[in-house]
Amino acid sequence: xxxxxxxxxxxxxxxxxxxxxxxxxxxxxxxxxxxxxxxxxxxxxxxxxxxxxxxxxxxxxxxxxxxxxxxxxxxxxxxxxxxxxxxxxxxxxxxxxxxxxxxxxxxxxxxxxxxxxxxxxxxxxxxxxxxxxxxxxxxxxxxxxxxxxxxxxxxxxxxxxxxxxxxxxxxxxxxxxxxxxxxxxxxxxxxxxxxxxxxxxxxxxxxxxxxxxxxxxxxxxxxxxxxxxxxxxxxxxxxxxxxxxxxxxxxxxxxxxxxxxxxxxxxxxxxxxxxxxxxxxxxxxxxxxxxxxxxxxxxxxxxxxxxxxxxxxxxxxxxxxxxxx
Amino acid sequence: xxxxxxxxxxxxxxxxxxxxxxxxxxxxxxxxxxxxxxxxxxxxxxxxxxxxxxxxxxxxxxxxxxxxxxxxxxxxxxxxxxxxxxxxxxxxxxxxxxxxxxxxxxxxxxxxxxxxxxxxxxxxxxxxxxxxxxxxxxxxxxxxxxxxxxxxxxxxxxxxxxxxxxxxxxxxxxxxxxxxxxxxxxxxxxxxxxxxxxxxxxxxxxxxxxxxxxxxxxxxxxxxxxxxxxxxxxxxxxxxxxxxxxxxxxxxxxxxxxxxxxxxxxxx
Ligand SMILES: Nc1ncnc2c1ncn2[C@@H]1O[C@H](COP(=O)(O)OP(=O)(O)O)[C@@H](O)[C@H]1O
Ligand SMILES: [Mg+2]
Numbered sequence: 001x002x003x004x005x006x007x008x009x010x011x012x013x014x015x016x017x018x019x020x021x022x023x024x025x026x027x028x029x030x031x032x033x034x035x036x037x038x039x040x041x042x043x044x045x046x047x048x049x050x051x052x053x054x055x056x057x058x059x060x061x062x063x064x065x066x067x068x069x070x071x072x073x074x075x076x077x078x079x080x081x082x083x084x085x086x087x088x089x090x091x092x093x094x095x096x097x098x099x100x101x102x103x104x105x106x107x108x109x110x111x112x113x114x115x116x117x118x119x120x121x122x123x124x125x126x127x128x129x130x131x132x133x134x135x136x137x138x139x140x141x142x143x144x145x146x147x148x149x150x151x152x153x154x155x156x157x158x159x160x161x162x163x164x165x166x167x168x169x170x171x172x173x174x175x176x177x178x179x180x181x182x183x184x185x186x187x188x189x190x191x192x193x194x195x196x197x198x199x200x201x202x203x204x205x206x207x208x209x210x211x212x213x214x215x216x217x218x219x220x221x222x223x224x225x226x227x228x229x230x231x232x233x234x235x236x237x238x239x240x241x242x243x244x245x246x247x248x249x250x251x252x253x254x255x256x257x258x259x260x261x262x263x264x265x266x267x268x269x270x271x272x273x274x275x276x277x278x279x280x281x282x283x284x285x286x287x288x289x290x291x292x293x294x295x296x297x298x299x300x301x302x303x304x305x306x307x308x309x310x311x312x313x314x315x316x317x318x319x320x321x322x323x324x325x
Numbered sequence: 326x327x328x329x330x331x332x333x334x335x336x337x338x339x340x341x342x343x344x345x346x347x348x349x350x351x352x353x354x355x356x357x358x359x360x361x362x363x364x365x366x367x368x369x370x371x372x373x374x375x376x377x378x379x380x381x382x383x384x385x386x387x388x389x390x391x392x393x394x395x396x397x398x399x400x401x402x403x404x405x406x407x408x409x410x411x412x413x414x415x416x417x418x419x420x421x422x423x424x425x426x427x428x429x430x431x432x433x434x435x436x437x438x439x440x441x442x443x444x445x446x447x448x449x450x451x452x453x454x455x456x457x458x459x460x461x462x463x464x465x466x467x468x469x470x471x472x473x474x475x476x477x478x479x480x481x482x483x484x485x486x487x488x489x490x491x492x493x494x495x496x497x498x499x500x501x502x503x504x505x506x507x508x509x510x511x512x513x514x515x516x517x518x519x520x521x522x523x524x525x526x527x528x529x530x531x532x533x534x535x536x537x538x539x540x541x542x543x544x545x546x547x548x549x550x551x552x553x554x555x556x557x558x559x560x561x562x563x564x565x566x567x568x569x570x571x572x573x574x575x576x577x578x579x580x581x582x583x584x585x586x587x588x589x590x591x592x593x
Contacts, residue, residue: 080437
C-alpha cells in the first residue's frame with residue numbers, strides 16, 4: 001500500500017472551495033512535488049495531511065493511519081516544515097531541536113546524538129549555540145528542515161521550502177533536501193511554484209490549480225506530453241492564427257513580447273516555420289519546462305501568476321523579534 | 326551501536342508508550358521551553374520585581390505617612406495587596422502572550438506535535454506559575470523591610486498566591502485563545518486586569534465605609550480573597566475567614582482551568 005493515499009480529499013472555507021477533491025497515491029521513498037500558483041490549495045492540502053485541518057469531505061491515510069480517526073499516529077509519522085518560519089527565535093538552534101525532540105518523545109539516550117547528526121547534515125554545528133534570531137533566512141530554513149526530520153518521520157512535508165530566499169541559497173536548500181531524502185530514506189512531499197527547481201528534485205509531480213490536480217506524472221512524462229520542442233521568437237506582429245493552423249504546431253503562446261511555439265520535430269519543420277513569418281528578430285529553441293506544461297494546461301504563466309506573497313514573508317521576517325521587547 | 330537502529334527500535338517502543346506518559350512528556354517539554362525563555366529574559370524579571378517595590382515605597386510611603394490601618398502602617402498594610410497585584414499582572418500577561426506566540430507562528434510547530442492541546446495548555450500554566458513564583462520569592466526576600474510582616478506566614482501566603490497564579494495564567498490563556506490581534510492586550514488590561522486590581526481591597530480595607538456598590542463589586546472579585554488570605558497570613562488582618570478565602574480561590578482556579586483548556590483546545 002502506498003504511504004500516502006488520498007481519496008476525493010476536499011476542504012472548503014465557507015463558500016471558498018480551497019481543495020476540490022484530490023486523489024493521490026504516493027509511494028514510499030518518493031520525492032513528490034505539488035506545484036501550482038498562489039492560492040491553488042497546496043498549503044491547505046498539506047494542512048489536512050498533517051491533521052492540522054479537518055477535511056470537509058473525502059479521506060486520506062498516511063502510513064496506513066487515517067488522518068481523521070488516528071491523528072496522534074499520523075502526527076508521529078509526519079514531519080512538517082511550514083511555509084512561514086516557525087522557529088522559536090529566542091531559543092538557540094540546539095534548543096529549538098531539543099524542544100522538538102522532547103515534544104516527540106525522542107528518548108534522552110539518543111537525543112543528543114540525533115541532534116548533532118542533524119546539525120551536521122545542514123552544516124549548522126558551529127552556530128548551534130547561537131540564538132536563532134541572529135540566523136540568516138537560509139540558516140533558519142536549514143534548521144527548520146532538520147527539525148522536521150528529527151523524529152524520523154515516515155513522510156516529510158515541505159511547504160514552499162525556498163520561498164523568499166535568494167537563488168543561490170535556494171540551490172543550496174535543494175541540495176540539502178536531496179541529501180536528506182537520500183540519507184534518511186524517507187518520503188518527501190513538497191510544494192513550490194519554482195517549476196524549474198522542482199523539475200530537478202522531484203521524482204514525480206502533481207500540478208494543482210484551483211484545488212484540483214490537473215496533471216500528474218514524472219517531470220519527463222509531463223514535458224513529453226507537450227509534444228516536442230519549444231521555439232521562442234521575438235517577432236513584430238506575429239501571425240498567430242497562421243501559426244496555430246500549422247499541422248506540426250501543437251501550441252502557441254504569447255509571453256512578454258515573445259512568441260512561444262510548441263512543435264514536433266523542430267529540426268525538420270523550423271525552416272518552413274520561419275518562411276511563414278516576417279520580421280523575426282531572434283529565434284531560439286529549447287526543451288519544454290514544467291512551466292510550459294502549466295501554460296499549456298491553464299493558458300496562464302505561473303511565474304506571472306505568482307504575486308509572490310513576499311508581503312507575508314517580509315512581514316514574518318520583521319516579526320522576528322519575539323515578545324515585543 | 327548504529328544510532329539509526331536504536332532510534333528505529335525506540336520508534337516502535339514509542340508507538341506502544343502509554344497515553345499518559347506521552348502527555349506528561351509533552352507538558353514537561355512546554356514547561357521546559359517557557360523556563361528557558363524566562364531564564365533568557367532577565368530584564369523582564371527585574372522589571373516585574375522592581376515595579377511592585379516602587380509601588381510599595383513610593384505609593385505606600387507617601388500615603389502611609391498620614392495613616393495606618395488596623396494598627397498597621399499603611400505601607401505594610403498594602404504589602405499583601407502588592408504581592409497579589411504582581412501575581413495578577415504577571416500571570417494574566419503571561420497567558421496573554423500566546424497572542425504574540427501565535428502572531429509570530431512559534432505555536433504552530435508545537436501544536437502539530439503528537440501531544441494533546443490540553444497538555445500544551447498545562448505546560449504553559451506550569452511555565453507561567455514557575456515564573457510568577459520565582460518573582461514572588463524575590464519579593465518575599467524584601468519582607469524584612471516591612472516590620473509588621475510575620476515571616477512564619479510566608480508558606481501559607483505562597484500557597485494562596487500559587488493557586489491564584491494558576492487561575493490567572495489560565496484566565497490569560499483563555500482570553501489569549503480568543504484574540505488574533507495584539508489589540509487584545511490593551512482591551513484585557515483596561516477591562517479585566519485593572520478593575521480586578523483596584524476592586525480587590527489591595528489598597529484599601531473592605532468595610533462598611535465603602536459605598537454599597539463598591540462593596541458588592543469587591544466581594545464578587547476573586548482577587549479580593551487572595552488579598553484577604555495573604556493579608557491574614559502575613560499581618561493577621563482579615564475580613565473573611567481563611568477557609569472562605571481559600572475555598573473561593575480554589576473554585577475560581579478550577580473554573581479557569583476548565584475554561585482555559587476548552588478555549589485553548591478550540592483555538593484556531
Ligand atoms: N483559513 C482560511 N480561511 C479562508 N480561506 C482560506 C483559508 N486558508 C486558505 N484559504 C483560501 O483557500 C485557497 C487555497 O489556499 P492555500 O492552500 O493557502 O493555497 P496555496 O498554498 O496553494 O497558495 C485560497 O483561495 C485561500 O485564499
Ligand atoms: Mg501556500
